[in-house]
Amino acid sequence: MNRIFAIGVVLFLLVSPGLKAQQTDITEKLREARLDSILNEVIFDDDNLSYLFGLKKKFQFLYWRNNFDSRTFFAGREIGDQQYSLSGQLFYLHSIGFYAGIAGAWYSQLEPGYRTTVLTGGYSKSLKKMKFFRYRFSFDYFLFNNDDPDFAPLYNSGVDAGITLKSKNFGTRFDAYFLLGQEVATTLSWDLFSYLNLIRLGMYDKIRLEPEVSFYFGSELVEFQLNEVIIDPVTNMEYTTDYKDAFGLMNVQLQLPLTIKCKSFDFEAAWIYNLPRTMDEGLDYPDNSFFRFSIGYILNL
Secondary structure (H helix, E strand, O other): OOOOOOOOOOOOOOOOHHHHHHHHHHHHHHHHHHOOOHHHHHOOOOOOHHHHOOOOOOOEEEEEEEEEEOOOEEOOEEOOOOOOEEEEEEEEEEOOOEEEEEEEEEEOOOOOOEEEEEEEEEEEEEEOOEEEEEEEEEEEEEEEOOOOOOOOOOEEEEEEEEEEEEOOOEEEEEEEEEEEEOOOEEEEEEEEEEOEEEEEOOOOOEEEEOOEEEEEEEEEEEEEEEEEEEEOOOOOOEEEEEEEEEEEEEEEEEEEEEEEEEOOEEEEEEEEEEEEOOOOOOOOOOOEEEEEEEEEEEEEO
16 A cells, blocks of 8 residues: 555545545545555564664554645545645554554545544564565444435445565555445555665664655546437436446556654655546546655654
8 A cells, every 4th residue: 555644534425426436535545644654664664663662572652643735636636626634643553463543634625624534453464484575454444524414425444455575675565455335345556665765863763765656446437438329218318428437547656755764753745746547538637746744753652
């Protein structure tokens, strides 16, 4: 899952079939922001952890992180017009592999701005004889902040399964995520990342670049041409097109984060560039970019 963490489950209510793809996208964005640092690096993939916790073989800690996104996108599609968002997450993690947390996001152009809380529990571990290989599983449950009595979200939970292959300076991740509820939806992501140390502030503290490219696969509603004209017997309206769900590559994302790691804190400023793709021949999404600023803190228990 690309860093990133992104956050905000269900920005739009499902009032028409055309909004289904948007709801799926925003649900995944909340996950992405939640996972921005947790599963990608901080959760037992960071060489600093043994130092921070006194070289203990077993340890437990809390990790808090806040993110600011200058614009809001998902799968390369902009949500709102220059809409910015704030997201946060708090996680408990144990070195044996178990973790649990809570996450949420606020959006500048929505009412209410805070829509959903995500509760998460999971397990992540590397193989004893293959430390470069890590696997993970997690379950998410969504709590919605909506007073509309007619609100009936398509999805109320999700399951993730993923693996990471990582060397000292390079790595790759693959995640499959399944949204569950009234319907089931599947998304896939594949990330390639590296670490380039720029300045060492001490034995463990450093400033470094963490370039990454991510490929996101999901479903979207696609308009297609009918082989023949269909006439509605009730309204007598003629239809020459219809819609169907199509699964494929939806976005390629390039990230260039500059990260400062100092003691228990980590700071990040990232420039993120999207190259959205679509399976609908009648649509064309423009390339776009935005900035993300983050601060995190890890507390030994």
